[in-house]
Amino acid sequence: MKLLKSWVESANSATTDFPLNNLPCGVFSVGDEPARCGVAIGDFVLDISALEAEGLLTLADQPLFDVPFWNELMEAGPTVWAEFRAQITAMLTEGASKRWIIEDHLVPRAEVSLHLPFVVAEYTDFYAGRHHATNVGTMFRGAENALPPNWLHMPIGYNGRASSVVVSGTDIRRPWGQLKGPEFEAPIFAPSRRFDIELELGAVVGQASTHGQPVTVAEADAMIFGYVLLNDWSARDIQAWEYQPLGPFQAKATATSISPWIVMKAALEPFRTATPPRDLPLLPHLVEPGPMLYNVALEVGLKPNNGSETVISRTNYAEMYYSAAQQLAHHTTSGCAMNIGDLLGSGTISGPTKDSRGSLLELSWGGKEPFAIAGGSRSFIEDNDTLTLRGAALGDGYRIGFGACWGKVIPALADPYARKT
Amino acid sequence: MKLLKSWVESANSATTDFPLNNLPCGVFSVGDEPARCGVAIGDFVLDISALEAEGLLTLADQPLFDVPFWNELMEAGPTVWAEFRAQITAMLTEGASKRWIIEDHLVPRAEVSLHLPFVVAEYTDFYAGRHHATNVGTMFRGAENALPPNWLHMPIGYNGRASSVVVSGTDIRRPWGQLKGPEFEAPIFAPSRRFDIELELGAVVGQASTHGQPVTVAEADAMIFGYVLLNDWSARDIQAWEYQPLGPFQAKATATSISPWIVMKAALEPFRTATPPRDLPLLPHLVEPGPMLYNVALEVGLKPNNGSETVISRTNYAEMYYSAAQQLAHHTTSGCAMNIGDLLGSGTISGPTKDSRGSLLELSWGGKEPFAIAGGSRSFIEDNDTLTLRGAALGDGYRIGFGACWGKVIPALADPYARKT
Known part of the structure; x- marks a missing residue:
């Protein structure tokens, strides 16, 4: 086009x-x-x-x-x-x-x-990037057991917190939480030391489904109104201590930034592309009837308070193993009703190479390999760093962009309960 | 009183x-x-x-x-x-x-x-019953590792799906889902075979908190408007296959029944009681400044289609290890904003004895020990069974009740995608 x-x-x-x-x-x-x-x-x-x-x-x-x-x-x-x-x-x-x-x-x-361009009804975040899941799994469980056994059979996701969603440009306050690393005997309550981003696209559900009635992948695709850039801010140390056995909770509740612009699905039509080949066949109800990912080039910039920005990652939405339509179809399998304004995070979009990883956790390999930025290095986010996601589908002489999705991480409250004296 | x-x-x-x-x-x-x-x-x-x-x-x-x-x-x-x-x-x-x-x-x-007595903003479900967590942990991980290491330090919870909440009396359709037991080589898509209840109380949040600002346990208690009976319908077989590593998702999304009446906190004041003694001291921000559980007698009835009801469990809300106020305070630690109409499930309320367990999973010990009902036995819910939760605080010559919270489980759709021909 x-x-x-x-x-x-x-x-x-x-x-x-x-x-x-x-x-x-x-x-x-x-x-x-x-x-x-x-x-x-x-x-x-x-x-x-x-x-x-x-x-x-x-x-x-x-x-x-x-x-x-x-x-x-x-x-x-x-x-x-x-x-x-x-x-x-x-x-x-x-x-x-x-x-x-x-x-x-x-x-x-x-x-x-x-x-915020829409009222967020409910927010679900997925884990549907193959490279991200493999990287994180390798770090925590070893290369042999990187992908959980269910991962190739369904888009794994969890319900997030709609009240966490803020528009690009909103300051993000470093959260407090319970932390327990190998260095602690008992958990402490302290500001997160491993605060991170996750580079994602969010699908905005524009049509409701009926309670008790699963929808097909094709119906799910038709229900999607458009897409936003999405940063799933993540406190890795809070997550590590809290997430067994019921999944991430406070680690993901501090904030979720989205781009100020919803790109309608119609604008992305020329950029449709298929999900990557399957390692294992999907059950029929999750098979895509046509290409439902999009070719959207993505990048992440990190800018220290008084420094210049370094682009720390470049990747593409086409890296996802599952499309938003597959995620939405899976979301309704149990009869779960979906509503107008529901937001589905894609999961972290990492590419196959080191410079295409969509989180600092991966870029610094769990903090063990700090990466270079202009004038320094990083393992996780430092106070007053500004993180910016950018994305665009690249046409013939034009680009379909989302506008920047950025947030500055401001220092944690000195004492979250101090006003109570 | x-x-x-x-x-x-x-x-x-x-x-x-x-x-x-x-x-x-x-x-x-x-x-x-x-x-x-x-x-x-x-x-x-x-x-x-x-x-x-x-x-x-x-x-x-x-x-x-x-x-x-x-x-x-x-x-x-x-x-x-x-x-x-x-x-x-x-x-x-x-x-x-x-x-x-x-x-x-x-x-x-x-x-x-x-x-439905209120518009549910967001729904969070906790796992704060000591006996339930111990029973489930023993079944799945053995008695030595029954409680996860974080369990005694914070109320473990996960975000549920607000769109799943229905009022008592609503029929509950048995869900389809991905199932994989030891008998399957690959997952299948089929109706749940291990559909279950969870006996809970739900706290209705009546005042909002500010994004970025944690609240104390005392403030949290003051934010609660009232309580409902809550049945967290659970597909155990869907859950077993999907829940690693991000927690339950479709297993809990079919439906969540609540009593038609919200009992205001003021009506329960005479029945306040403290949480049980701590095994390990809590971090200061989670310590209760006063008694914040309630003495509420609870029971579960199971009635087959053409049979009579058997009371299969009797227990008390005072068995919980964490109160709703502690859960709500924990929910805000990362800066998560809470809103009017948020619903917090207590977690399954099981007592210490076999006849006080709050789920069929526990009552039948994972299906291995079917329990007797009038005219038969059960491991999990069968089609057309009606499950009824009842609860009341027992005063001097009067009771503060919630009205019954019931739901009839109707058969799964023959083919969830059949209309697409």
């Missing part, structure tokens, strides 16, 4: 994340004005709430954008999603007759604050 | 779950009328939404009961919770002057349908 040309000149640049082909969904505000729905186009945000309020965008009998989140468009369903893209594309395309009206609703991106 | 006498005669019976001392919160409807908020009193439901609409109950500038859930009262905070109880108690107390007005708003309980 080629670049769709827009009369918004900055949208025609080969380096913008937001050409006319993209039209990602966000929520923005300017100064003290109320937050509203917008679409990124080049260096601007198109004010979707205002367009609808003025009757320039008509999708349903009821307004869909009178609220500062995209859940109502999701609820309207895939036909309306397509109609939405068609109407916005027509407004912004080169030579559009209504340009003089639409121009009034463009806001420079440099002037806006961005907010 | 003594029975508070009401002019509603059936509320003065020693056998009712709903004396004037209780006033539990539910949502009911009659016929096709819209669902609304009500309080159980003896054999009746007092229509709280109607009382507020007619100006007989005034708690806030805004209406709190114009919606069919109790979250808005929760949001109003503990002072309003107390005022609510004071106003309703005055209306229903023996000799109340407004009896002739209030009587019009009593609906016979026999005529109502009951609905």
